[in-house]
Amino acid sequence: MPEPITPEAVRQQLRGVKYPGFSRDIVSFGLVKEVAVENGAISLRMELTTTDPHIPAQIEEQVRERLSGLPGVARVDVAIATAGTAAGRTREAAPSPVRHIIAVASGKGGVGKSTVAANLAIALQKEGAPAVGLCDCDIYGPSIPLMLGTQESPRVTPEQRLVPIERFGLRVMSMGLLLDTNQPAVLRGPLVTRYTQEFLRNVDWGDLDVLVLDLPPGTGDIQLTIVQTVRLSGAVVVTTPQEVALIDARKAVGMFEKVNVPLLGVLENMSYFLCPNDQNRYDIFGSGGGRREAERIGVPFLGEIPLEIAIRESGDLGAPIVLAEPDRPSSQAFRAAAKKILDSLSAS
Numbered sequence: 001m002p003e004p005i006t007p008e009a010v011r012q013q014l015r016g017v018k019y020p021g022f023s024r025d026i027v028s029f030g031l032v033k034e035v036a037v038e039n040g041a042i043s044l045r046m047e048l049t050t051t052d053p054h055i056p057a058q059i060e061e062q063v064r065e066r067l068s069g070l071p072g073v074a075r076v077d078v079a080i081a082t083a084g085t086a087a088g089r090t091r092e093a094a095p096s097p098v099r100h101i102i103a104v105a106s107g108k109g110g111v112g113k114s115t116v117a118a119n120l121a122i123a124l125q126k127e128g129a130p131a132v133g134l135c136d137c138d139i140y141g142p143s144i145p146l147m148l149g150t151q152e153s154p155r156v157t158p159e160q161r162l163v164p165i166e167r168f169g170l171r172v173m174s175m176g177l178l179l180d181t182n183q184p185a186v187l188r189g190p191l192v193t194r195y196t197q198e199f200l201r202n203v204d205w206g207d208l209d210v211l212v213l214d215l216p217p218g219t220g221d222i223q224l225t226i227v228q229t230v231r232l233s234g235a236v237v238v239t240t241p242q243e244v245a246l247i248d249a250r251k252a253v254g255m256f257e258k259v260n261v262p263l264l265g266v267l268e269n270m271s272y273f274l275c276p277n278d279q280n281r282y283d284i285f286g287s288g289g290g291r292r293e294a295e296r297i298g299v300p301f302l303g304e305i306p307l308e309i310a311i312r313e314s315g316d317l318g319a320p321i322v323l324a325e326p327d328r329p330s331s332q333a334f335r336a337a338a339k340k341i342l343d344s345l346s347a348s
Contacts, residue, residue, distance in 0.1 A: 001253050005072055009037040010042055013070065017062045020055050020258045024220050026063075030193075040074035042067055046083045055258065057275040061104070082239050096206040098133070100233040102264060103226065105256070107248025109217040113238045114138070115315055116305065117149045117214035119331075120236070121170055122322040123338035129209035133164060135199050136174030138216040139192050142159045145176040149318015154203075162203045168323060173203050192348065196225045217248075227259045233345055234264035235239070236302065236337075241268060241289035249290075250301055253297055267293040267337055271304035274329070300344065302337040306330050 014032055015025045026032055026046065034045040046061065048056055060078050067076045089344075092150040104117040114136075121134040136144035145151055147166045154177055155163040175195065205211060216222055226232070235256045239249035249266070257264055268290025273282045284307060294301035305311075306329050314324040322331045 005037050005040075005070060007037055007044070008146070009070075010035050010037060010044075010067065012071075013066050014044075014063065016066055019224060020058050024224070025075075026059060027246060029221065029224055040072050041077065043077045043079075044075060045081070045208055046263055050199050052252070056082055071110045080085065086237060093236050098205055098211045100209065101211045101213060101230055101265040102341065103213045103215050103235040103261070104231055105215040105223070105235055105252050106217050106238045107250065109246060110304075111217075111240050111245055112311075113145045113217065115311060116215050116236075116238050116267060116269055116334075117212055119320045119334045120338055120341070121210075121212045122168060122320050123331075123334040124210050124342065125169055126210070126326075127338045127342055128336055129208055129342060130169075131171075131209045132169075132207045133171040133173075133205050133211040134175065134214065135203070135211060136172075136214050137196060137199065137222055139175050139212060139222065141218065142174045142176030144174045144214060146318065147315045147320065148172060148304075151177065151231075157204060159204075162198070168320070171205060171208065173199055175270065192221055193225045196222050197229055200226065200229050200248060204268060207277060210342075223255060223279065224259075227256075227261060228346050232261045232342075234262040236264050236341065237266050239266060239290050239293065240270045241283070243285040243289065243305045245284070246286075246289050246293050249293060250297075253299075263299040264341050265300035265337075266290050267302040267305065269305045270307040273307045302340050303333045305337075 011027055011032065015027045017026050018024065019026055019029055031048060033047055033199060034042065036043040049087050060080060063078055064076050065072060104113055104120065106113040118132065121132050124132050134144060136142045149165050150165060152165045154165055154173065157163060161174065164173045165177060166172070213226065215226070237249050237252050239245045270285055272287070273284050275282060290304070291301045308328065308330050310328060311321045311327055311330055314321040321328060322334050325331060
């Protein structure tokens, strides 16, 4: 006679069910709210925040497949509340009066995503979006304060709302501004989710044309929290030309497609090195990978950012290259990408 099934055993089984487009399971994401077992019948209640009807259906199919084969299970009842129902949380549009929120994302670390986010935010200002915010959503490894050369602490209003600092005309928020320089953010998943939501909902961003979100690499808790908390106008996926980066970039693309976030395009960083001595171009990480990937998935290719020593130096000094040396090829490439992004946003 099989051992009686317990709610904990059910939850363990459900850890094998991944949220579509993400690497984390539905239990870790906190989507499973109630589990009951009685006389071989399993009852589940889940809450999702998505407007895509295919996602609940995919999850339910996987849940039934995981649980129906357990010894002694006679029936599986699944109740899923989604956005727009009484039990579901609604995903907000851009926090008024923020007109557009765009995510800068990558499938893996080390591709220069934060450098891209900081310079894109400046470039968006230069190309016609005067009011721009930059939110560093990498809770564990915030680097935007260093790249913008600031450790100024945000103010708190009497209503307990955070006021972003201002730097180079940008309104900026980062976990790095709330911690001492060398203090690590030692946080479990639920607290990471809470901080992310605070940055999106409880920061007084004011009147913005564009809010740029610098996402951590990967497809985990923070990414899902963001797409469930605010309505993104679109996402920019950053990659480098080599295949190992493109493999992970495809995962980021797939994640945004699963949650119905428009892709504004692929931006290739560290595309080539132009030697200052002989002016020869060296394709250190390969050539054309980002462009081919953009063509393959049918989204705009936003451009090639060259590998320049000045980009690293300006980031270390806290002055983005677009501001520090506006005539450099990298600065011009950032501005060209920002123009394409603004054109896409105005057409949407």
